Amino acid sequence: MILDAFNLTGNVAIVTGCDTGLGLGMALGLAEAGCDIVGVSRKPPHAAAQNITALGRRFTAIQADLSHQKGLEGIVSTAVERMGQIDILVNNAGIIRRDDALNFTEKDWDEVMNVNLKSVFFLSQAVARHFIARGGGGKIINIASMLSFQGGIRVPSYTAAKSGIVGITRLLANEWAAHQINVNAIAPGYMATNNTQQLREDAARNEEILSRIPAARWGTPEDLQGAVVFLASDASAYVNGFTLAVDGGWLAR
Numbered sequence: 001m002i003l004d005a006f007n008l009t010g011n012v013a014i015v016t017g018c019d020t021g022l023g024l025g026m027a028l029g030l031a032e033a034g035c036d037i038v039g040v041s042r043k044p045p046h047a048a049a050q051n052i053t054a055l056g057r058r059f060t061a062i063q064a065d066l067s068h069q070k071g072l073e074g075i076v077s078t079a080v081e082r083m084g085q086i087d088i089l090v091n092n093a094g095i096i097r098r099d100d101a102l103n104f105t106e107k108d109w110d111e112v113m114n115v116n117l118k119s120v121f122f123l124s125q126a127v128a129r130h131f132i133a134r135g136g137g138g139k140i141i142n143i144a145s146m147l148s149f150q151g152g153i154r155v156p157s158y159t160a161a162k163s164g165i166v167g168i169t170r171l172l173a174n175e176w177a178a179h180q181i182n183v184n185a186i187a188p189g190y191m192a193t194n195n196t197q198q199l200r201e202d203a204a205r206n207e208e209i210l211s212r213i214p215a216a217r218w219g220t221p222e223d224l225q226g227a228v229v230f231l232a233s234d235a236s237a238y239v240n241g242f243t244l245a246v247d248g249g250w251l252a253r
């Protein structure tokens with residue numbers, strides 16, 4: 001029956017940046033759908049650990065700094081060691097740096113590109129090697145942005161990285177679909193998290209953004225739960241290389 005296809009009982013999902021914001025919301029959604037969770041984060045993910053174990057799911061935390069790539073294979077081996085398998089990877093961790101393009105520094109360029117694009121590629125590679133070695137496929141879900149489709153203002157490295165996410169989502173889907181690995185992305189709209197705190201605190205920008213969202217509200221981490229469960233489940237078996245906007249209608253405007 002179709003609702004059974006959404007059931008994730010017995011699956012193990014890695015969620016990067018699971019300690020707060022959208023990552024925490026998606027980890028909880030996946031756990032509610034039946035997943036055990038491997039939370040990757042820099043800080044101890046107390047809320048994720050507490051809420052996921054309260055649902056009766058297993059949770060393990062792996063501390064990692066995704067601004068460099070040397071620990072990425074270790075994340076996969078530790079996850080397999082502790083949980084026995086990996087079925088789903090959600091590449092959620094991300095940062096943003098705001099400055100005029102004329103003043104933007106190489107440091108702000110490199111830091112954002114490393115976390116938001118380079119580590120996404122190499123962690124996906126490490127997880128896909130695990131999927132292919134064990135057989136049976138898997139799911140990779142990347143977190144894109146409105147700035148995967150639009151230019152934005154004062155966020156050059158973020159726009160470059162998030163535009164790149166849509167490209168590598170397609171490329172990896174093309175290369176790995178034959179291995180039953182689905183690679184897709186979710187493009188959140190304007191969501192109320194740390195990432196957008198500066199925008200929401202600026203009354204003029206807040207009003208400008210809100211007035212352009214057809215749904216007339218900022219999104220919440222819970223708004224991503226349906227999309228992430230769908231893309232992590234058998235219900236999306238024939239969805240490959242697509243970026244699904246969850247944006248209250250922002251892109252339709």
Ligand code: NAD
Binds near residue numbers: 019043066187188
């Ligand atoms: P957030 O700042 O609350 O969360 C970011 C997460 O990434 C945190 O868990 C943080 O610990 C983790 N992280 C950052 N740098 C890291 C590093 N070097 N190593 C390990 N973990 C690291 O913001 P959020 O809004 O929840 O962002 C989650 C994702 O959603 C990001 O990729 C962001 O770009 C994307 N996004 C957010 C919005 C929005 O409106 N909030 C919109 C579109 C896309």
